[in-house]
Amino acid sequence: MRKGFLIIALLYASILTVLGQTYRGSGTVQDDGRFASSTKQLTQFFRRFNAEESLDGTKRYYPEDSLYHNIPLRKGFINILFDNQTSSVSPELKDQFISQVLSEVYPQYINFHREGWVAEVQTEFTFKGKRETATLILKLQPERLGYEWVIDAVSFDPFKSIFNKPEGESKDFLHPLSHELGFMNLRRAFQDSKLPEAFTESSFSPDYLTLFLYEMKQNNLKFQTVTDVKFHFFQIEGWYFEVNQFNRPGYNTGWLISNLVKLSPGDKEAVLKYIYDQK
Structure with a gap:
């Protein structure tokens, strides 16, 4: 019993010695x-x-x-x-x-396999002939016997200017009795207005990832390169x-x-x- 305790004590002291030679209090390293x-x-x-x-x-x-x-x-x-x-x-x-x-x-x-961390990937694409930056958020998800990285969200500046939903008194709307007209006044939303998003529910938020994939499938958006990667941990x-x-x-x-x-x-x-x- 005493011999076993001595071995553990010597091992622990050895670890502390190596760490003491390797790390300084400031966090810098002395590489021996x-x-x-x-x-x-x-x-x-x-x-x-x-x-x-x-x-x-x-x-x-x-x-x-x-x-x-x-x-x-x-x-x-x-x-x-x-x-x-x-x-x-x-x-x-x-x-x-x-x-x-x-x-x-x-x-x-x-x-590595637990939720609570994501990757942020800075990329460059060509969008309608112009070089643009896109930020992709990726996360891990189970796939068969393993895991895979999947795109969870995208931030893409050219899309942000497309949607500009007005609020307050400047917001156009469909009258609450529109149903009595067979909703024929939808012409205001789909033909007369340049802001059809004004006629969506208050919580409406555009799905940029779906738009991103759609433009890619239409060959308007083409991948060029990855410029930076970082990770966020919770x-x-x-x-x-x-x-x-x-x-x-x-x-x-x-x-x-x-x-x-x-x-x-x-x-x-x-x-x-x-x-x-x-x-």
Whole structure:
């Protein structure tokens, strides 16, 4: 029993030593050859956040491994998963986030296959002969025995100017007794008016994704390239963070947390509306 305890104690001390040599308090990295500092793939971001791989990234950890979800290992990893060069995240907010994530009572992890995160992809298309930018929101959904990325929404400026629904006294309308005329006054909506959306219900919102796919099927919209990718996470209770890819010299590179927000009641819905461009 005493021998087993000694082995565990030595192992724990070894982890702390490696982490102490690898991480500074400021979040920068001292690379002694045992740590691959750049988080090169998003899958690796998940594994490091959860402590599911070795320090040098060469070994995947599973529940039966002694270092799987190890708290000191996770703390070291999460510290270097932040953009420590250009981000405006304060040290106090970062420490509060890490403390909650590493709680011994209720530790929290991120999961690739769980809801609560989406991809934001900046793309370029040619629309009716003109180069235009489109923002696509993608999410994972189950598909047969696995998963697939699907387009959940699109933000496309050329469509926004098409719909301009008036409100208040400037809004045209169909008289409540229109039915007595057999709705013959629909001519006002479909022929005389340049704003037929004025005659829709108050909650009407155009489905830009359907329009986007329609224009593509009509060969008016043609894909050119992807210009940027970022990810939005809501999987940690009470928090939102954004992950971007940083390609730059030094250690603090790869997929890193660029923005962190502690959410109050109602904030999540507001952030989602902003991401989905729902003003």
